[in-house]
Amino acid sequence: MNIHFIAIGGSAMHNLAIALHLKGEHITGSDDEIFDPSKSRLASHGLLPDAFGWFSEKISSNLDAVVVGMHAKKDNPELLKAQDLGLKIYSYPEFLYEQSKNKTRVVIGGSHGKTTITSMILHVMHYYDKDVDYMVGAQLEGFDVMVKLTKENDFIVLEGDEYLSSPIDRRPKFHLYQPNIALISGIAWDHINVFPTFEGYVEQFSIFVDSIVKGGTITYNEEDLALKEVVEASENTIRKFPYKTPEYTVENGVTLLATEDGPMPVEVFGKHNLNNLAGAKWICQQMGVDEADFYEAISTFQGASKRLEKIAESTTSISYKDFAHSPSKVKATTEALKAQFPTRKLIACLELHTYSSLNPKFLTEYKGALDAADVAVVFYSPHAVEIKKLEAISSQQIADAFQREDLVIFTEPKGFKDFLFSQEFNESSLLLMSSGDYGGLDFEEVKNLF
Structure with missing residues (x-):
């Protein structure tokens, strides 16, 4: 496929571009400014634009798809030409769904903790050499890119952001993924510039729960009362798995997680991170990793980049x-x-x-x-x-x-x-x-x- 990225320098956009390039697609892109690490990473794969700016001549009927990022404006000349030519235009979450609609989609949502939970899941899968596709919002130890797309992997793990998809698609990103397996870590009012009321913000999570495919699952933090109410009110025909913070102690600056085999030291700490760990365990079990194996792997998890x-x-x-x-x-x-x-x-x-x-x-x-x-x-x-x-x-x-x-x-x-x-x-x-x-x-x- 010939795919063009408008605003290729974005954190998620450049990672998706690289992932598709590694998959064998032909990628071009534009942006008015690109900073490191995006700049050097695009350059290392031969994807850095020759010049910064928007060039309508880059848009032609030879393109199979155009992916537009949030950094672009509605009047972007490349976007306007793509619309005039009637090309298929995607936001990046929309394109991720298109690439994964025949896979088992695991989507991790929530106002907080979603990057950490996604990172924990991928760490466990990596620990056991279970190859999965993914999109995560932080650079992980042992992973070269933040987006991975293959033709053969069954599972794809997606961090489900509630922010808007693109300048021409005002839906929250996580509404587009249609998960088979979903998790919500909690609801705390955020993105006030887009969701000016708490009620309007909470509604986005109700829509997300209802977007889970029939027969799918929602794993949710039952200690969050607003979230508990959202999940229990949903009439979607899905299975509902609540989780809560596990028992743990702290001794001499070391967190010990209570397990059936006794206290187990873990690298991460804090009630919120132990709560995240409990959610990740539920998802990993649904992906085929039993509890004992999860504990063995998670004991070596040191946290997501920029998180504690x-x-x-x-x-x-x-x-x-x-x-x-x-x-x-x-x-x-x-x-x-x-x-x-x-x-x-x-x-x-x-x-x-x-x-x-x-x-x-x-x-x-x-x-x-x-x-x-x-x-x-x-x-x-x-x-x-x-x-x-x-x-x-x-x-x-x-x-x-x-x-x-x-x-x-x-x-x-x-x-x-x-x-x-x-x-x-x-x-x-x-x-x-x-x-x-x-x-x-x-x-x-x-x-x-x-």
């Missing part, structure tokens, strides 16, 4: 960075690190970086999110708020939202860095939570503090 990723450690202190930015993720991650090292001072830093987190109406959702920290710090850039064309927010609004009198707030990168580098980290844990970089913080320099 250890960046430095000494004999008396430790530092992690985490992609957490939504209120539920921030709360769970902060509590996890405090529970893992309860006698150490926890310095938790959060950058408000996303559209939702910088929205004054959404800020109140962060109430109590940093309460487990001994020192709680919030960084945000008024300039980023301005660029995103959002309503200005003040430090006082942030303080009122978190409802913590000793909250430390910074709006300038230098002030935040000076504060961080002035801390005494003996007998301490440092947690840096952000989907950004605190205005240019060099994490390599942070390592030198430990």
